[in-house]
Amino acid sequence: MGVLWGVVTVGMAVSAGGGPVVRAQEPSDTTIAAGRRIYTQKADCQACHGWAGDGQKMDYQSPDGANLRVSTLDRDQLIFVIKCGLPGRDMPAFDRLSYTDDRCLGRTRADLGRMGLKLPDPATTLQSREIERVADFLLTKVVGQGEMDRAKCVDFWGEEVDVCSEF
Incomplete structure (x- = not known):
């Protein structure tokens, strides 16, 4: 069990290199907003990963999700994990x-x-373009962004929302 996924996980971590993620073209604001909607609503990723992607899950009956804010996965690796799970x-x-x-x-x-x-069943399935939008959203607003604060919260949601008052 651990060998196959251990190799995948180590391979992803090593190939990520820990440096900043560079993309050929930055995703549009529309793409990022669509990815956020899929993350928070359709796929309900926040149930396990938290609304901020920090691993502070929203549903205590859900499994513990990874803290995506400290992830070093690149776009292709995120897409693979979202498509294929772990x-x-x-x-x-x-x-x-x-x-x-x-x-x-x-x-x-x-x-x-x-x-x-x-392999648990997802709340819903996603089309390839939806998975790509989630990855683009995560890379822009979550992955490598460090701990959440008020400014990041407003940027995350695109406006001041009630949850940002926590910071």
Whole structure:
């Protein structure tokens, strides 16, 4: 169990390099807003990762999500994790075809079962462009942004909202 996903996790961490993420083209404000809506509403990522992506989950019945604010994953790695999840680690796969073909390391759900790895069902599935928008939102507003404060909160939501008064 740990070998396959340990290799994936270590490979992602090593290849991320810890430096700033550089993209060929910055996502538009519309793309970022769409990604935030998918994160907070459709996919309900905040249930596990918290509205700020800091791992302070919104639903205490949900699994503990990673603190994405300290993540070093790049865009391709985020897209992979959102699409394929992390079997055995409570991160669901949001691509409806994950583990039906070779898109997730060539593994199927049957392979995961033989390996003793569970993969929770997502609240909903996402299309590829929706997954990309979530990744763009995360890279712009969450990943590598450090601890949340009032200014980051207003920037995160695009306006002053009640939750920002906590900071």
